[in-house]
Amino acid sequence: MKPAVEMRNIVKQFPGVLANDHISLTVEKGEIHGLLGENGAGKTTLMSILSGMSVPDEGEILLNGTPIQFGNCEDAIKQGIGMVHQHFMLVPVFTVAENIVLGNEPHKGLQLDIDQARTMVNRLSSHYGLKVDPDSVIRDISVGSQQRVEILKVLSRDAKIIILDEPTAVLTPQEVEEFYIVMRALREAGNTIIFITHKLQEIQEITDRTTVLRDGKVVGTVNTKDADNERLARMMVGRDVVLHVKKEEHQAGKVELRVENLFAKDARGLPAVKDISFEVRAGEVVGIAGVAGNGQNELVEVITGLRKQESGKIYLGDRDISKMTTRERIYAGLAHVPQDRQRRGLVMDFTLVDNFLLGYEDSPPFIEGPMINYREAERFSERSIEMFDVRTPGAHVTARTLSGGNQQKMIVAREFQRNPTVLIAAQPTRGLDIAATEFVHEELIELRAQDKAVLLISMELTEILDLSDRILVIYEGEIVGSMKANEATPEKLGLLMAGG
Amino acid sequence: MADKKEAAGKKGFSLLGLVGPIQFVMGILLAFIGGALFLWIFRENVAEAYGALFKGAFGSKRYIGEALLSTTPLIFSGLAVALGFRSGLFNMGVEGQLVFGGMVAAYIGYAWDLPRVIHLPLALLGGAVVAGLWGSISGYLKAYHNIHEVITTLLMNYIAFAIADYMIAVGGPMKADNELPVSPDVLESARLVRLWEGTRVSSGILIAIFFAIVVWFFIYKTRIGYKMRAVGFNAAAAEYAGINPKTMTVLAMALSGALGGLAGAVEVLGVHYKFYAAFSPGYGWDGIAVALLGLLNPFGVIAAAFLFGVLRSGSITMQAIAGISKNVVSILIALVIFFSATNKTLEPILKRLLGGIGSGKELELNTEQEGDR
Ligand SMILES: Nc1ncnc2c1ncn2[C@@H]1O[C@H](COP(=O)(O)OP(=O)(O)O)[C@@H](O)[C@H]1O
Ligand SMILES: [Mg+2]
Numbered sequence: 001m002k003p004a005v006e007m008r009n010i011v012k013q014f015p016g017v018l019a020n021d022h023i024s025l026t027v028e029k030g031e032i033h034g035l036l037g038e039n040g041a042g043k044t045t046l047m048s049i050l051s052g053m054s055v056p057d058e059g060e061i062l063l064n065g066t067p068i069q070f071g072n073c074e075d076a077i078k079q080g081i082g083m084v085h086q087h088f089m090l091v092p093v094f095t096v097a098e099n100i101v102l103g104n105e106p107h108k109g110l111q112l113d114i115d116q117a118r119t120m121v122n123r124l125s126s127h128y129g130l131k132v133d134p135d136s137v138i139r140d141i142s143v144g145s146q147q148r149v150e151i152l153k154v155l156s157r158d159a160k161i162i163i164l165d166e167p168t169a170v171l172t173p174q175e176v177e178e179f180y181i182v183m184r185a186l187r188e189a190g191n192t193i194i195f196i197t198h199k200l201q202e203i204q205e206i207t208d209r210t211t212v213l214r215d216g217k218v219v220g221t222v223n224t225k226d227a228d229n230e231r232l233a234r235m236m237v238g239r240d241v242v243l244h245v246k247k248e249e250h251q252a253g254k255v256e257l258r259v260e261n262l263f264a265k266d267a268r269g270l271p272a273v274k275d276i277s278f279e280v281r282a283g284e285v286v287g288i289a290g291v292a293g294n295g296q297n298e299l300v301e302v303i304t305g306l307r308k309q310e311s312g313k314i315y316l317g318d319r320d321i322s323k324m325t326t327r328e329r330i331y332a333g334l335a336h337v338p339q340d341r342q343r344r345g346l347v348m349d350f351t352l353v354d355n356f357l358l359g360y361e362d363s364p365p366f367i368e369g370p371m372i373n374y375r376e377a378e379r380f381s382e383r384s385i386e387m388f389d390v391r392t393p394g395a396h397v398t399a400r401t402l403s404g405g406n407q408q409k410m411i412v413a414r415e416f417q418r419n420p421t422v423l424i425a426a427q428p429t430r431g432l433d434i435a436a437t438e439f440v441h442e443e444l445i446e447l448r449a450q451d452k453a454v455l456l457i458s459m460e461l462t463e464i465l466d467l468s469d470r471i472l473v474i475y476e477g478e479i480v481g482s483m484k485a486n487e488a489t490p491e492k493l494g495l496l497m498a499g500g
Numbered sequence: 501m502a503d504k505k506e507a508a509g510k511k512g513f514s515l516l517g518l519v520g521p522i523q524f525v526m527g528i529l530l531a532f533i534g535g536a537l538f539l540w541i542f543r544e545n546v547a548e549a550y551g552a553l554f555k556g557a558f559g560s561k562r563y564i565g566e567a568l569l570s571t572t573p574l575i576f577s578g579l580a581v582a583l584g585f586r587s588g589l590f591n592m593g594v595e596g597q598l599v600f601g602g603m604v605a606a607y608i609g610y611a612w613d614l615p616r617v618i619h620l621p622l623a624l625l626g627g628a629v630v631a632g633l634w635g636s637i638s639g640y641l642k643a644y645h646n647i648h649e650v651i652t653t654l655l656m657n658y659i660a661f662a663i664a665d666y667m668i669a670v671g672g673p674m675k676a677d678n679e680l681p682v683s684p685d686v687l688e689s690a691r692l693v694r695l696w697e698g699t700r701v702s703s704g705i706l707i708a709i710f711f712a713i714v715v716w717f718f719i720y721k722t723r724i725g726y727k728m729r730a731v732g733f734n735a736a737a738a739e740y741a742g743i744n745p746k747t748m749t750v751l752a753m754a755l756s757g758a759l760g761g762l763a764g765a766v767e768v769l770g771v772h773y774k775f776y777a778a779f780s781p782g783y784g785w786d787g788i789a790v791a792l793l794g795l796l797n798p799f800g801v802i803a804a805a806f807l808f809g810v811l812r813s814g815s816i817t818m819q820a821i822a823g824i825s826k827n828v829v830s831i832l833i834a835l836v837i838f839f840s841a842t843n844k845t846l847e848p849i850l851k852r853l854l855g856g857i858g859s860g861k862e863l864e865l866n867t868e869q870e871g872d873r
Contacts, residue, residue: 326742347738358738
């Protein structure tokens, strides 16, 4: 049987970047083919060439053995290729059904035949187990549902080769599980799937074969069941990678952060943090595990002074900080790597220099009377860029131009150098690739070795298990479990996280 | 991505600094082309019209003087709007702040009899402070009651106009002892000196340029300026870093208002020597266009204000010589505003073009933030 897709020696040059460097890729009919690579490896570029969205500089594409010439989405759709993009392309004010038929609308005369559209959506949706309500408006439904709409849209065009570009990046762990089921159903139905990700577990879970890209080149294609995580990671990063950071035994010292009977409300005024108490000691990592939206955000914001508490006390060492402003808490020794780095952690339109200055702008040596000492600020930036290996063309570009991983490195660099006694790290590796995750994990463990108290909030169980000395589980705003890390298992935590 | 660092290591010269000026000139050029098209459609002689316009602005010492005369308040009102924008605030109330500034400056100027070294600075300062307080009301409403500053600044203009009218109306507290709805004349000791014989240009222009430099310095070099910019770009991040966005919002509106007030004060103390209701032909409103055309940069504001001054004074001669209504200049101004507001779209293109020259490497603009969503 001829392979479903054969891409030969694809070259795509962007200004200054060779995004695809003679890439050849063969995808067999009916398989789930993983496309694995760090951010910037060229995965999206390669797939947008296949889906006709961009034209390669060199190379050829064969579908079922027949060479095709396209740089045109319509052609690609006719050939049965459909792509679900990393960033959804839905019209927020249209309904699910309207979005699915958009560009291909069934009509009665000049009018959209909404009944026919609805029927089609229902048929497809039940056929593949993709639950959606055809009449909901896109902006009102969850990201997971929006993704199902994207997939249905592709299926409604009779796509046989379905490209999914980092579909899991936006999903919660439960949604990811449902998503696997959908992918398997699609494969059962005879479709060929190309699944892009940079997460190793996902590759292991769902793919038949995997092609690894690095720096625009193919590193190799493997049968997934023959490849373990270490090998895949090595192919992906180009060196040995510590997937599970090793931490030395370390004696915890005195209590540095103490939270007592804390209560707080969320943005809608509903109770979000309910009577939470815990301690973090010097030289200890305490992990808070939980499904997103169970009060973690509010907890962190209350501790850092970004949200009012209803009642309770927060101590940094012996000092009661619960009445202090955010700035006073920072000066008292609290540092914070925020969960939303683009909204909270950085001013995206500031240069790196100005971003490194954030929170330091009133402290020596960065001040000269009422002025900022930009010489010092620049020196500090250069040093941070160097020490934390931030990949950037210079200190004077805006933070927006950096990749997510490098943005996170900037924040980590800035916050670690505050020399805090307590660091709160909220989802510090969300969206980061393997190399950047490894880096952040090592830095956190390094802080612990320096006798800092670290509070880690994460939705990733492996991260919690790898880094923490003690683990708390948060569920609906309450701490529902507390255990030493060596007593914790994913099953135990998972059960508690689900409220069981 | 791996070798970005090396690429940046070998420092080439960069033309990126030219992006602003080029955009500026392009905006003007496009406006003049649009204006020519308009004149042509209505069968006017384009060359004659533009010639008269040019002559009206630069043809004689007096004409140049008139251009500089309107440049002065425009620099201040442009700075007021630019400073607001830099802090994330759209100050639509400059016209009202200007009226307040002129009113208070006039009052101090005629009612108090003080030695010159105190009197003039005090009159300017008084106009700035009161206009600043006036502006800070909008800042307060924005920060603490979440009422949008566009609405409050805009509406407060009308309150300011009404108060001004009252002040000089019959029986008003600032009304002069004559038939006219004007204030008494400002004393000699509070007047700005004439700078250039044969013209009405006063030292106000120097004060304006001085303030542009001060504002630039303030925004880009001081701690408070830094915090204002942080709040302007991303209030959530500023808050995270312990900067109080509310304080900064109030302060920024106060400073923006004070600059607006200075526009009125220099106009009263340098040109009219008294206060009356229509002493400003819309300098405050033009400040918005000046700030945009100046790309929110204080030095850009100077250039843009000068351009507007030239158009204003040129238009009068154009009407006289070429018999073309000076409303054509209003169209030109409208086009300049349009193109300066839209030419932001040129920015990425220019950056790419100019970034590539000299550095040996084109700037990477589309660095998608993978996996951040
Ligand atoms: N439109 C573009 N213009 C310039 N460079 C681009 C463009 N699209 C992608 N790149 C660059 O090409 C490289 C590969 O990008 P991409 O294919 O998006 O990687 P991946 O999807 O594997 O993360 C990156 O260095 C990226 O910055
Ligand atoms: Mg991608």
